[in-house]
Amino acid sequence: MQLYIGNKNYSSWSMRPWVLLKQAGIAFDEVMVRFDSFEPDSKFKSELARHSPTGRVPLLVDDGFAVWDTLAIAEYLAERFPAKQLWPADAKSRARARSVCAEMHSGFGALRNHCPMNIEAVLPEVGERLLREQPAVRADLDRLVQMWSELLEQHGGPLLFGGFTIADAYFAPVVMRLLSYRLPLPPQIAAYVQRVRALPGVDAWCRDALAEQDFLPFEEPYRSAR
DSSP: OEEEEOOTTTOHHHHHHHHHHHHHTOOOEEEEOOOSOOSTTSHHHHHHHTTOSSOOSOEEEETTEEEESHHHHHHHHHHHOGGGOOSOSSHHHHHHHHHHHHHHHHOOHHHHHHSOOOTTOOOHHHHHHHHHHOHHHHHHHHHHHHHHHHHHHHHOSSBTBBBOOHHHHHHHHHHHHHHHTTOOOOHHHHHHHHHHHHSHHHHHHHHHHHHHOOOOGGGOSSOSOO
16 A cells, blocks of 8 residues: 655645554555646656546555545545544544544635645744734634534543544644644643644654755745745
8 A cells, every 4th residue: 555645844635644544553655756846747746647637645545546635545544444443433423523524624724825834844923923914814723723622522532532533633734733833722722732743643744744854935935945
């Protein structure tokens, strides 16, 4: 089984299934396709076009069978490895976990656009300015705090549904955004952020991201150099 990913410092979509596989102890081979550009004739697009019609990461290839899109990959892995219990066991909790993952998948546009994932960067002044100037970023942050608070209270922690699930892997890139931009959080949510950051799968991704040392200007709206 191979997982095609982009640069670990920047690729939030790639981080989700990689962390899920790593944290769940599912063996896979990583294939990193460097972001050179996203033009149709780029090396990145050319490489991925050999395996997927979308030309995007992440891409899971299992014995020659390609699965693309993070939610589809997560569902495939949950069915392929049922003993790993990647979704909550309870039907209603499982439905709620799918709901919050789908909400992340299609929503939180302001947080995505204004706070792109950049694990290597520390940008507190940018985070402060965005909260001041972009009400939609503040609204996305408030929704995250509400969602996570309710789930942690309902399931008792330490993670969103008690033990590790797809939901925690799905929100791992958001955790990295919150840390990079130093967005203010209530104590219980800040503690959850630190618990996710300390997960072995998340820590392994971050160590690799910091070791890349691959500065890509087109991924850097707030810096012209490292």
